Amino acid sequence: MSASAPVRPGGRVTAGERPPRGRGLGRAVAGGVLLVVGALLLPLGLAATRARAVTETDSYVAAVAPLAGNAAVQKAVVDDVTDGVMAHVRLDGLLRAVAPAERPAVRTRFTRGIRDFVAKQVRQVVTGRGFPAMWNGVHRTAHRTLDGTLAASGRSPVTLDLTPVLERVRHQLSQGGTGLDLVRRVPRSGVEIVLLRAPDVPRIRAVYDAVRDGALLLPPAATLSLCGGLLLARRRRRALICAGAGCAAAAALLAAVLALARGRALDALPPMVSRPAADAYADALTGPLRAGVWLVFAAGTVTAALAAAGPPALRAWRAWRTGTAGRHP
Numbered sequence: 257m258s259a260s261a262p263v264r265p266g267g268r269v270t271a272g273e274r275p276p277r278g279r280g281l282g283r284a285v286a287g288g289v290l291l292v293v294g295a296l297l298l299p300l301g302l303a304a305t306r307a308r309a310v311t312e313t314d315s316y317v318a319a320v321a322p323l324a325g326n327a328a329v330q331k332a333v334v335d336d337v338t339d340g341v342m343a344h345v346r347l348d349g350l351l352r353a354v355a356p357a358e359r360p361a362v363r364t365r366f367t368r369g370i371r372d373f374v375a376k377q378v379r380q381v382v383t384g385r386g387f388p389a390m391w392n393g394v395h396r397t398a399h400r401t402l403d404g405t406l407a408a409s410g411r412s413p414v415t416l417d418l419t420p421v422l423e424r425v426r427h428q429l430s431q432g433g434t435g436l437d438l439v440r441r442v443p444r445s446g447v448e449i450v451l452l453r454a455p456d457v458p459r460i461r462a463v464y465d466a467v468r469d470g471a472l473l474l475p476p477a478a479t480l481s482l483c484g485g486l487l488l489a490r491r492r493r494r495a496l497i498c499a500g501a502g503c504a505a506a507a508a509l510l511a512a513v514l515a516l517a518r519g520r521a522l523d524a525l526p527p528m529v530s531r532p533a534a535d536a537y538a539d540a541l542t543g544p545l546r547a548g549v550w551l552v553f554a555a556g557t558v559t560a561a562l563a564a565a566g567p568p569a570l571r572a573w574r575a576w577r578t579g580t581a582g583r584h585p
Contacts, residue, residue: 287488291495294481295502299510299552301474306545308471311464313399317392319540324391328532330382335530336449337382337421338375345370377428381421390420405457406464413457416449493563500560507553514546 309315323329345367381387394416402414482499489495522534 283488284490287485287490287495288498290481290485290488291499292485292502294478294483294485295499295506295556297474297478297481298503299507299549300470301478302548302552303510303514303545304467304470304474306548307467310541311403311468313396313403316399317396319544320395320537321388321392323536323540324388326533326536328530328536330379332449332530332533333382333418333421334375334378337378337418337425338371340418340422341374341378341425342367342371374425378421378425381424381428384424386424387421390424394418394420406461413450413454418449496563497560500556500558500563502556504553504556504560507549507556511546511549511553514542514549518542 310319398414398416405414486492486495486499518538522531522538525531525534
């Protein structure tokens with residue numbers, strides 16, 4: 257017989273006076289379900305919020321701006337621009353005076369020398385003071401193109417147009433005074449880095465829409481679920497322990513999924529894409545998200561630990577404080 261049940265003088269409890277067990281069980285189940293849902297939605301809401309920030313042009317440009325000084329990214333840009341210039345260099349006129357048997361070796365030697373010279377000029381542009389501004393402008397244009405592509409129904413690829421870098425290279429070569437007239441051979445456009453291939457546009461569009469909607473819905477849903485679960489729980493301390501542990505476990509699972517997805521995405525890149533540069537891009541775009549996920553993991557772990565320690569820890573701390581005060585009047 258429950259200690260809280262009303263007892264008649266004869267010692268009997270009527271059925272109508274017993275506490276409703278079904279209602280208490282239903283409340284406990286509802287609270288547990290809300291805690292589980294909230295623990296799962298909290299890391300997902302964080303991920304959606306961070307991903308939505310990257311869909312904003314200013315946030316994206318701020319995220320990739322430091323890459324202008326990254327050595328791997330600079331090397332990738334130098335290689336791409338140099339390849340674009342060398343595709344327009346023709347040595348047939350220079351080789352007419354060379355014996356046919358010697359032309360392959362001379363062509364190789366000339367091509368290597370010209371490429372080294374062009375790469376040096378491009379590297380001076382990429383490592384110069386004006387490159388960060390060009391870099392930000394190129395990415396701002398690319399992101400606006402991406403927004404337009406995903407907002408429309410087409411399947412046009414999204415590229416990083418390096419035309420501003422080419423224009424600066426043309427100016428750099430005009431200052432060099434070479435006898436090969438390389439300035440006229442530098443293309444005014446056409447050197448691009450593919451960011452999103454046409455076949456991938458529909459899939460990315462679906463993810464894009466889901467992220468924008470999820471960033472608005474998931475965080476408040478997670479907060480309401482956790483608060484509702486704690487309010488409905490009959491044993492609040494145990495519920496808080498479960499909520500903290502659940503959030504930590506969900507965050508750790510999300511971190512593992514992000515690492516797996518990152519590795520597979522990088523492995524699927526074409527061979528001509530620089531892997532170190534792609535790693536730098538991935539770190540710049542997902543670094544804050546991974547830091548936030550581990551912050552949720554740490555917060556959940558600390559919450560569960562403090563809730564588990566709860567009253568005993570508080571009593572020990574008070575006893576320690578009392579003893580310290582007694583020894584030092």
